[in-house]
Amino acid sequence: MTYQFDFSFVAEYWPRFLQGALVTAELAASSTVLGFLLGTACALGSTSRSKWLRGAVGVYVEIIRNTPMLVQLFLVFFGLASLGLKLSVTTSAVIGLVINIGAYSTEIVRAGIESVKRGQIEAAECLALTRWQVVHRVVLPTAIERVYPALTSQYVLLMLGTSTASQISAEELTAVSNMVNSETFRSFEVFLVAAALYLALSFVMRGIFWLLSRVVFKRRRVLGTPI
Numbered sequence: 001m002t003y004q005f006d007f008s009f010v011a012e013y014w015p016r017f018l019q020g021a022l023v024t025a026e027l028a029a030s031s032t033v034l035g036f037l038l039g040t041a042c043a044l045g046s047t048s049r050s051k052w053l054r055g056a057v058g059v060y061v062e063i064i065r066n067t068p069m070l071v072q073l074f075l076v077f078f079g080l081a082s083l084g085l086k087l088s089v090t091t092s093a094v095i096g097l098v099i100n101i102g103a104y105s106t107e108i109v110r111a112g113i114e115s116v117k118r119g120q121i122e123a124a125e126c127l128a129l130t131r132w133q134v135v136h137r138v139v140l141p142t143a144i145e146r147v148y149p150a151l152t153s154q155y156v157l158l159m160l161g162t163s164t165a166s167q168i169s170a171e172e173l174t175a176v177s178n179m180v181n182s183e184t185f186r187s188f189e190v191f192l193v194a195a196a197l198y199l200a201l202s203f204v205m206r207g208i209f210w211l212l213s214r215v216v217f218k219r220r221r222v223l224g225t226p227i
Helices: 010-046 051-065 069-082 089-115 118-126 131-168 173-184 187-216 218-223
Strands: none
Touching: 010 051, 010 089, 010 131, 010 173, 010 187, 051 089, 069 089, 069 131, 089 131, 118 131, 131 173, 131 187, 173 187
């Protein structure tokens, strides 16, 4: 093999790579927060007493989990535009990512809710707590704590999945890498740099989630239970 590696272009294009990584981080952060809220709300709906609410959530989850994220982004960006609702690239990307991760978060949080023992709920009810107080103070904290590792992994995958937003012209890391590649024709080197930045973002994201767990889940920290 006579291929000669040449990373000399990196210094020139480094600001563009960093800008792309920043956009990726912003998309991931926005989608993670909103997707978690959507997933938690839908998980509560899927475990509610309302048959219609459970059915609606079930349909949403099945449709999203069985269609590609890229198709969902196209429907938001191109589909809504054809109906007269034109959204910016960033807004479309966030909406598409939130809709996608919300479905996966729903199933993860639902599993956590269903793992809460009935005895804990009955004990809370004996203290004369309202239904909302039981959910807010007993069910959700316990459920989120139990499924936190799964949620963390899912949101890291979401960050990596933001690369699909490049297909609707979002200038995130993959889109920037494609543009740099078209100008330098150093495909192997360009995407090695992109892979390294994605790897760094993954470690940073996992570190943030770990720090968050140390603050939020004090009981686990005291007991030494791994997150």
